[in-house]
């Protein structure tokens with residue numbers, strides 16, 4: 001029930017004003033504009049650059065994003081090198097904005113659980129999305145991401161179960177109690193153990209590492225982590241274009 005409510009919240013997002021789709025505006029549309037989740041465009045660019053280096057994303061390769069929203073992350077990644085982008089998100093308005101912001105990209109409206117393994121992408125990522133998936137659904141979506149990825153998978157900005165109590169106390173303290181209840185009643189996040197991510201793959205096929213959140217100047221880093229997967233044997237050569 002609570003996760004269906006998140007869907008209706010995201011469904012209300014999107015803008016009909018396509019003239020000003022700056023990175024700042026894309027960040028606002030994707031929910032990184034207020035309170036603890038506020039992120040400066042320059043910090044966002046550094047974050048995208050850092051991820052591109054960690055995954056060794058090369059010119060001409062493809063990056064597909066689960067829960068891509070209006071495309072803020074793909075837009076910042078595209079500034080770092082020339083890549084082929086695509087994404088899926090269940091919020092129709094946000095996908096409309098992603099299409100406007102990244103006209104060469106290939107975007108679809110749908111639940112992440114409907115992700116198809118074909119066509120493959122070199123890199124498959126999800127940023128700040130896994131908190132909306134109940135655990136069973138998260139496992140299913142992760143398997144779909146792994147099937148689609150020829151080289152790497154990155155799940156980013158994941159709520160850490162170890163710091164759940166502290167994280168929720170901070171979230172609560174940011175608002176008067178009545179307003180918190182009104183705004184967030186029934187809207188839970190899913191928190192994950194780091195070990196859960198390593199357990200989802202066959203170590204003969206995938207190397208998995210989990211690392212601390214690394215968005216510069218982001219207050220949520222202390223409660224978040226990332227899981228990075230690399231295929232032991234990439235399905236294609238790094239220069240091949242998908």
Ligand SMILES: C[S@@+](CC[C@H](N)C(=O)[O-])C[C@H]1O[C@@H](n2cnc3c(N)ncnc32)[C@H](O)[C@@H]1O
Pocket residue numbers: 010011030031065066067068069070071072073088089090091094110111112113126127128129132133
């Ligand atoms: C915080 S925003 C992040 C957007 C984008 N990943 C970024 O980093 O800019 C979360 C996004 O996840 C999407 N989302 C949440 N649950 C989803 C699901 N089950 N299937 C598809 N999209 C989902 C929302 O619509 C929203 O666009």
